[in-house]
Amino acid sequence: MSQDFFAKHEATLKGALDAIATRGFWSAYPEAPSGRLYGETAAVDGEAAFKARLDKPFGLNQPATKAMIGAEMSPFGFALGITYPSPDIDGLMQAAQAALPAWRKAGPQARAGVCLEILHRLNRRSFEIAHAVQHTTGQAFVMAFQAGGPHAQDRGLEAVAYGYRAMAEVPAHSHWQKPQGKADPLRMDKDYHIVGQGVALMVGCSTFPTWNGYPGLFASLVTGNAVVLKPHPGAILPLAITAEIARDVLAEAGLPEDVVLLATDSAEAPLTKELALRPEVKIIDFTGSSAFGSWLEANARQARTYAEKAGINFIVIESVADIKAVTRNLAFSLSLYSGQMCTTPQNIFVPKAGIKAGDGHLSFDEVAAAIAGAVGKFNADPERAVEVLGAVQAQATCDRLEQARSLGKVLLESRSITHPAFANARVRTPLILAVEAKDAAVFTKELFGPISFVIAAESGRSAIEQATRSAKEHGALTAGVYSTDPAFLAAAEDLCIDAGVALSENLDGGVFVNQSAAFSDYHGTGANPAANAALCDSAFVAERFRVVQVRRHSA
Amino acid sequence: MSQDFFAKHEATLKGALDAIATRGFWSAYPEAPSGRLYGETAAVDGEAAFKARLDKPFGLNQPATKAMIGAEMSPFGFALGITYPSPDIDGLMQAAQAALPAWRKAGPQARAGVCLEILHRLNRRSFEIAHAVQHTTGQAFVMAFQAGGPHAQDRGLEAVAYGYRAMAEVPAHSHWQKPQGKADPLRMDKDYHIVGQGVALMVGCSTFPTWNGYPGLFASLVTGNAVVLKPHPGAILPLAITAEIARDVLAEAGLPEDVVLLATDSAEAPLTKELALRPEVKIIDFTGSSAFGSWLEANARQARTYAEKAGINFIVIESVADIKAVTRNLAFSLSLYSGQMCTTPQNIFVPKAGIKAGDGHLSFDEVAAAIAGAVGKFNADPERAVEVLGAVQAQATCDRLEQARSLGKVLLESRSITHPAFANARVRTPLILAVEAKDAAVFTKELFGPISFVIAAESGRSAIEQATRSAKEHGALTAGVYSTDPAFLAAAEDLCIDAGVALSENLDGGVFVNQSAAFSDYHGTGANPAANAALCDSAFVAERFRVVQVRRHSA
Known part of the structure; x- marks a missing residue:
């Protein structure tokens, strides 16, 4: 049978x-919740x-x-x-x-x-x-x-x-035949x-x-x-x-x-x-x-x-071609399932002197505001927002969100949203805080849930160094780096490989740092404290x- | 370069x-110490x-x-x-x-x-x-x-x-291309x-x-x-x-x-x-x-x-076609490198009522004497014996050999042999003792060196059960079973698989229970306390x- x-x-x-x-794209089970695929x-x-x-x-x-x-x-x-x-x-x-x-x-x-x-x-x-x-x-x-x-x-x-x-x-079986000179083999x-x-x-x-x-x-x-x-x-x-x-x-x-x-x-x-x-x-x-x-x-x-x-996932923004594409991508990553994915970024490092953005320059505050703005806009329509945010699994996460407000300068307040279909649902939008690189004691703890920090780093280089050091010490499942400089990307790759954290570079389209696809993306590496296996x-x-x-x- | x-x-x-x-016979490096192969x-x-x-x-x-x-x-x-x-x-x-x-x-x-x-x-x-x-x-x-x-x-x-x-x-690289309906793929x-x-x-x-x-x-x-x-x-x-x-x-x-x-x-x-x-x-x-x-x-x-x-390797002799071939094989296994291989058998179980041997019957004492006699004969000529026995690596092993004499009835005394080429070499022949199945406290300790027990078991079945129970509890790298009864061999296989110990059946020729060949025999299984890897x-x-x-x- x-x-x-x-x-x-x-x-x-x-x-x-x-x-x-080959670990290219492959899937055995269709992901669309469609009657055509699953029966009317x-x-x-x-x-x-x-x-x-x-x-x-x-x-x-x-x-x-x-x-x-x-x-x-x-x-x-x-x-x-x-x-x-x-x-x-x-x-x-x-x-x-x-x-x-x-x-x-x-x-x-x-x-x-x-x-x-x-x-x-x-x-x-x-x-x-x-x-x-x-x-x-x-x-x-x-x-x-x-x-x-x-x-x-x-x-x-x-x-x-x-x-x-x-x-x-x-092999299930083998036949072993060892020559013995002129004698019969064993x-x-x-x-x-x-x-x-x-x-x-x-x-x-x-x-x-x-x-x-x-x-x-x-x-x-x-x-x-x-x-x-x-x-x-x-x-x-x-x-x-x-x-x-x-x-x-x-x-x-x-x-x-x-x-x-x-x-x-x-x-x-x-x-x-x-x-x-x-x-x-x-x-x-x-x-x-x-x-x-x-x-x-x-x-x-x-x-x-x-x-x-647990792990503390990070993003480093060193330079960007198009800040809007970047923050749109990040807004989805931070909002999806209210940050309750083990792959959601918590720490977003931005050089305190700002970054090159396309042909121009953006100050740290402008980058931070762009991120907060994108997340705010993404969740502006409650009916649409709840279909991404879902609900918060544990009351402890809501409590943590409450307490986290004081950990930095609030860039975006977390809001409670009334779910159109479930009046008692625990729905929360992301909280985003600004802190400085020296506040590591605050942001090198995992704050599970929709809580993120925009961290003012000394430089792009010091950002990726600090982030990967944290990954080695505290663990990380995902890392994202934004840079238009190939040399910076190469250095980031080396540091991420050394820290054993999977790196996504310049995600600004329909792929998100917190998503990993079976048969292609390894989830975890086993090479830092976030996981001992992949x-x-x-x-x-x-x-x-x-x-x-x-x-x-x-x- | x-x-x-x-x-x-x-x-x-x-x-x-x-x-x-395939794990058949293969070797990259010739085993014969020959000038033809290695240069004159x-x-x-x-x-x-x-x-x-x-x-x-x-x-x-x-x-x-x-x-x-x-x-x-x-x-x-x-x-x-x-x-x-x-x-x-x-x-x-x-x-x-x-x-x-x-x-x-x-x-x-x-x-x-x-x-x-x-x-x-x-x-x-x-x-x-x-x-x-x-x-x-x-x-x-x-x-x-x-x-x-x-x-x-x-x-x-x-x-x-x-x-x-x-x-x-x-794969070193992959290209991942996910269809998006009518839109461009990701x-x-x-x-x-x-x-x-x-x-x-x-x-x-x-x-x-x-x-x-x-x-x-x-x-x-x-x-x-x-x-x-x-x-x-x-x-x-x-x-x-x-x-x-x-x-x-x-x-x-x-x-x-x-x-x-x-x-x-x-x-x-x-x-x-x-x-x-x-x-x-x-x-x-x-x-x-x-x-x-x-x-x-x-x-x-x-x-x-x-x-x-450490492990305690065992042999179970339930029945044999030719006792001479069996004891000749065992004599080499027990003598090789004076029993200092992690794969050398220590415990030889024989039913106390004796065994079927060819068309006849041998009592327990006859089997025990045949083993001891074969080992004694194998090491009778010192010049030849030292080329198999080698020398005892540690003085502690010689001391253990001395103390072990009292652990059972001596079937074969260990002898000290003078090496023809090295007058001060520590050369010892195997000590073989007879004990009963109830003396498990004695023989379920590893006694590293040329020390073996012939154990009088209630029956062949109880012998293999006791031996594999010991393997599960104390570890074993090798097991040997002698039986002319296919049903007994099948039961022994099941018990050895369950105990995670590699089994050799009816070795009576030029292959020995303590030898494992690279590319074909796994050394250890990782499935009992003798080793956590193979x-x-x-x-x-x-x-x-x-x-x-x-x-x-x-x-």
Whole structure:
């Protein structure tokens, strides 16, 4: 049965394998929330499916359930009212362990087939998942559809492709024949068995439960591990739907459903530490705070942790051809999902003496005003603004926004916007502050949310030096540099490479520094404190399995 | 210049890349210490070169030398009298760091070319290295030549091939073109830069300084790291020669010599901990005790440690076709280098009710006596025996051998043999003891050296269960099973796969459980406590570099 899944999706896998070899544009799952692509009734059906989930227990038939819990609140202002299975951890681990031998023996092809079928079904359910992502993360609908649906599925498929390629590079058998001069050669037959590491724990985040979660989930699955999904208590539904689909596909393939298990907890009684310390857990994928990521690395020593933690992303504006194009681009980057992306720029460095702009010159204040003005204008129309800003996931972010006002000179106030469709939604526009280079104590902390600094630097050179020094010390996932000087760009490249931060140069069109495209852009590098791994490369999958050999004299 | 090295050795690299894809028999460097292969004067020249090293400072021109130290004693009974540079660690780290940018910018091809040229020159110096390995490790000459020379070089080349393949799988550039309906597509150009992690520390062992050291050295080098070689104080010379050759090649390639540095210490003033904790050190390769390996993993948290630690290897004899062929094979495995290989079997399980042997039956005592008898006979002729046994590297191993006598019923006494050529050599034959399955407290400790137990098990099934349980708990690098029953072999395979230990079945010819061939046999699995990595697979190289991308709108 599972071989059918492989055959059914072999062309998709082939496309993904080609894509990771060239890393040009490629996508398996259409990003437009369109009836033409997803079926005329898909939008209506998806919304209905989401609404049917509300205010009742989530029917996930899995073992070792101790209680049904859940207290998700939509950032758009209502309680989801869904409860999910919270596990007896001993029982959960037993179930996961028991599922491992059959999952290993199914082999790489069958496992890839199962993963591809799960992704296919997730894709067909993208509208339902979009609502689930919107009403847990606060992303506006179209973003929730794209980032939570097809883009996340592409990232999952990318992980399947890397895992499959890594396993395919290990021959299943070899014949070893060593010459012995005039005597008969020595002859051995050898089998190489791919063995998963054991149980993998995927710790989800509240802002991108699927986009940040699927790479680890699918990398672990395809390489032969069982996966426990531990969602953030505020964003359970997207991963619960994922677990439901995965378990269905496994059962249809005649494989143990318990290869994928959901472990729900609450903010009051978190389970992550206990799960992470279990000896059965050999792999942890985590997206979240630096403090907790470091705790995992320091304590869950029986496991390999792939952690994306906090970073402080930066922009350096040294010179521009067209300030309007630059600030239009930045306005979108700063506004998108109210700055709640791990890739949103926080620190914008501008030389205090101003910059060359086209044939003219702009003072620091003029550049700062241009940025603030562009962001203000971008969010002027509330109806349009909410479709980019979405809602703020956590009240703590609103509180932080409030407190941050005093950290610098306010260039643009954050406004609260009333959502036309959701009266109780937490909607906030970006806050932009001016500070000086010496105020590093203020801006070298991550201020998660729509909070940015325009920093008056000594010079372009000192700006890029300070920014990359901060990236080395505090981490950064993204960097943007604006310069019309090739020598400056070359120097910036060297410093960014040294700081291990992905660099975007002179983005002034329809590509944004905080967006990374699966199959082409690596998300994170693993080379600075913001993350110890990249989505997705060979290093992300290589240690999720081991090879055990058996050899004997040839018959 | 370095591009010439790549062109010069491209066919060798191609051969290695083909070999890792199929893992059949392949070797780049001839294992026979023959004048026909290495030049008619190679043997004499090599011995002369070794002797010319003795009793003087080793002329390694490297920075940050604080003192010249060294107290190597040949296990064959004389002092080497060579001193080596011991570093000022701050200066050493500065030198390594300073070498990194040029080494990164040289790129994968140039780095591979340098690695291949180093390996080529090491190969041409195999006779000199053989003497250096013999008189530090105690290996007999032919073994020192093969394991310390061509086999080690093959393992190094294997690491170069894995590293090169991993880097080659990352495209250097991509063009990303995303359709936008009727509008012009979005177009981006992207560069992907391979960046080493930083400084790598290779901590050498006293028994296989090159064989166990070259994989980490060359995996780190080819992927763009600088490498500090920290030899065991008892086996410095082989790695000093390696450093000398590496620095020569780097200089000829116009690259910084300090990409490879030697850090000599002494047993009285060890430097490994201080080196391992340096923030510059991002990779550690270690072969040695479980205690120190675990210390590195627990403390050198800024680095990724690839550790081969202690293991307790086992043999299970359930039934045999020909007991003589089996015990002849085991006699060599137990005698080779006096059991000082990390792959030597320690525990030999035999059912207490005896075994089926051909058409007959052998009691436990008969099997035990056959093993002891074969080992005794194998070492009966001292002149022949010393060419297999070699000498015992450390006095502690002789002491352990003395103390171990009381741990069971002596089946074969260890004898001290006078070496015909080296009167003061520490030569010992294997000690073999009989114990019962319940004496696990005795035999589940690693007793490094020529000490083996024949263990009376309840049954074949209980033997393989107990042995693999021990492998999961205490680690094991090798396992051997003898059985004429396909069902028993299948069950043993399952248990060994689960325990992450490489299995050899029914070895009764010219292949031995303690030998692993580069390009075909993985050494270690990383899946039990004996090692957290395998020599060599993709996981061994994948995290030694990172990818940093730079993107911009297409012109």
